[in-house]
Amino acid sequence: MSAETSATTPFVPIAFGTDGWRGLLDVDMTAANVARVATALADHLRTTPGPRTAAVGYDGRHRSAEFARLLAEILSGNGIAVHLVDSIVPTPALAYAVRTQGLQVGVMVTASHNPADYNGLKFKASYGGPFLTEDTHRVELLLDHSPRRQSSVNIQVEDFNAPYLAHLSTLVDMARIRAAQLPVLIDSMHGAGQRLLEQLLRAHGCPADTLAGEARTDFGGRAAEPIEKNLTPLRDALIAAPGRYALGVATDGDADRLGVLLETGEWLSAQETILLLADFVVNGKGLGGDLVKTSSVTDKLLALATPTRRVHDVQVGFKYICEAMLAHDVAFGAEESGGYGLKGHLPERDGLLSALLVLEMLAASGYRTLSALVQAKRAQFGPIHYDRIDLHYPHADRLTRLPDLHAAGPATVAGFAVAHTAAFYSSRGVVNGLKFRLAGDTRWLLLRASETEPLMRLYAEGQSAAEVAALLAAGQELLQSA
Numbered sequence: 001m002s003a004e005t006s007a008t009t010p011f012v013p014i015a016f017g018t019d020g021w022r023g024l025l026d027v028d029m030t031a032a033n034v035a036r037v038a039t040a041l042a043d044h045l046r047t048t049p050g051p052r053t054a055a056v057g058y059d060g061r062h063r064s065a066e067f068a069r070l071l072a073e074i075l076s077g078n079g080i081a082v083h084l085v086d087s088i089v090p091t092p093a094l095a096y097a098v099r100t101q102g103l104q105v106g107v108m109v110t111a112s113h114n115p116a117d118y119n120g121l122k123f124k125a126s127y128g129g130p131f132l133t134e135d136t137h138r139v140e141l142l143l144d145h146s147p148r149r150q151s152s153v154n155i156q157v158e159d160f161n162a163p164y165l166a167h168l169s170t171l172v173d174m175a176r177i178r179a180a181q182l183p184v185l186i187d188s189m190h191g192a193g194q195r196l197l198e199q200l201l202r203a204h205g206c207p208a209d210t211l212a213g214e215a216r217t218d219f220g221g222r223a224a225e226p227i228e229k230n231l232t233p234l235r236d237a238l239i240a241a242p243g244r245y246a247l248g249v250a251t252d253g254d255a256d257r258l259g260v261l262l263e264t265g266e267w268l269s270a271q272e273t274i275l276l277l278a279d280f281v282v283n284g285k286g287l288g289g290d291l292v293k294t295s296s297v298t299d300k301l302l303a304l305a306t307p308t309r310r311v312h313d314v315q316v317g318f319k320y321i322c323e324a325m326l327a328h329d330v331a332f333g334a335e336e337s338g339g340y341g342l343k344g345h346l347p348e349r350d351g352l353l354s355a356l357l358v359l360e361m362l363a364a365s366g367y368r369t370l371s372a373l374v375q376a377k378r379a380q381f382g383p384i385h386y387d388r389i390d391l392h393y394p395h396a397d398r399l400t401r402l403p404d405l406h407a408a409g410p411a412t413v414a415g416f417a418v419a420h421t422a423a424f425y426s427s428r429g430v431v432n433g434l435k436f437r438l439a440g441d442t443r444w445l446l447l448r449a450s451e452t453e454p455l456m457r458l459y460a461e462g463q464s465a466a467e468v469a470a471l472l473a474a475g476q477e478l479l480q481s482a
Contacts, residue, residue: 022120060215099128226259
């Protein structure tokens with residue numbers, strides 16, 4: 001049976017981001033607003049070529065399962081065949097179902113690594129990656145265009161996790177990982193990763209244990225973002241068991257991002273993780289294709305370029321990596337926030353696959369601990385000197401400052417000649433990022449303007465910590481000068 005209601009009731013505004021929509025639970029993220037977005041998405045699908053099919057998944061946040069069912073019923077009421085997940089899933093499992101089943105779209109109910117009092121929706125396109133900017137904008141334009149229709153007749157409930165995990169095991173050398181017998185400690189941060197990685201590894205005879213493996217609405221009181229300050233439980237568990245584990249890994253709230261710790265409990269920065277994984281993918285696994293990195297990622301990856309392998313520098317945000325992976329033959333894509341994508345899988349980040357890739361890298365190296373491998377790679381590539389700051393910038397020219405700087409074209413930064421300036425543009429065609437590559441090796445400054453907050457973000461890489469500090473100080477002077 002279907003239901004239809006008028007769309008004349010006034011609602012609070014909904015502002016979409018680059019990867020969908022997120023908001024405070026029971027304030028922005030309400031059943032009424034979820035229904036509005038689902039109806040707009042249905043209208044979008046009706047004007048888009050392809051089968052009228054969708055997948056809907058959800059994480060362990062408060063009301064995620066409820067919102068997923070509502071989404072499914074609204075889509076079903078609009079004549080769309082819906083594949084609704086039967087339990088909590090990682091976002092990449094939802095994306096994999098979309099691509100492999102030839103579906104038109106996927107919707108994941110999650111707020112990713114945001115605090116527990118948030119929830120949201122991520123849109124996935126037929127290729128298994130994030131919506132392109134124009135598609136997200138189209139859905140936004142269609143809000144409140146049609147009345148609400150709701151039905152359960154076109155909903156099929158199914159398991160997304162089993163086929164996804166089976167596929168992951170084909171992307172890495174499980175036999176080599178099993179032969180190495182390198183115990184890994186996994187911190188799922190009470191997110192959607194749950195015990196899936198441990199189950200996969202143990203099914204292949206590989207030793208693994210999991211912390212915080214049960215999905216909880218409040219993530220156990222932690223922020224579900226796998227960065228150093230949030231991984232104290234994993235660090236402490238590694239330190240408390242010296243010699244027991246070869247490394248530690250952590251996935252975020254919806255398990256599409258990865259954080260890595262050495263077996264000693266030391267944090268391995270995302271910058272260093274990216275360099276090691278990129279090197280392994282092209283020189284260890286021998287995957288052909290280019291490398292893609294967001295502009296805030298270390299330029300040491302440029303050393304991996306060859307006459308047949310480009311290194312693409314793109315706007316910050318994984319959707320820009322996705323666009324490059326769709327347009328080019330890409331072996332590996334990476335962003336500073338711990339999102340990594342691999343050829344042969346999806347044009348999308350995947351925390352579980354990234355963990356497997358780190359484990360395969362260690363197994364292939366012959367070392368017994370991650371710290372031993374990292375020490376060897378630091379001797380090969382040298383240290384990474386990098387830092388970033390988020391600068392409070394309440395001035396009215398926040399969105400025009402970078403276009404003005406681009407037009408002015410500074411010749412030097414912190415005493416170094418500007419060798420090249422790359423401009424990055426917002427969805428409205430306005431410069432919202434500038435990267436100054438400076439004279440010398442691996443030396444740059446990146447400035448980015450937030451479109452939603454009174455912030456300017458500054459990133460720098462140099463040849464020493466003091467040099468990085470000088471570059472960041474010079475960046476602040478550039479922003480605040482007349």
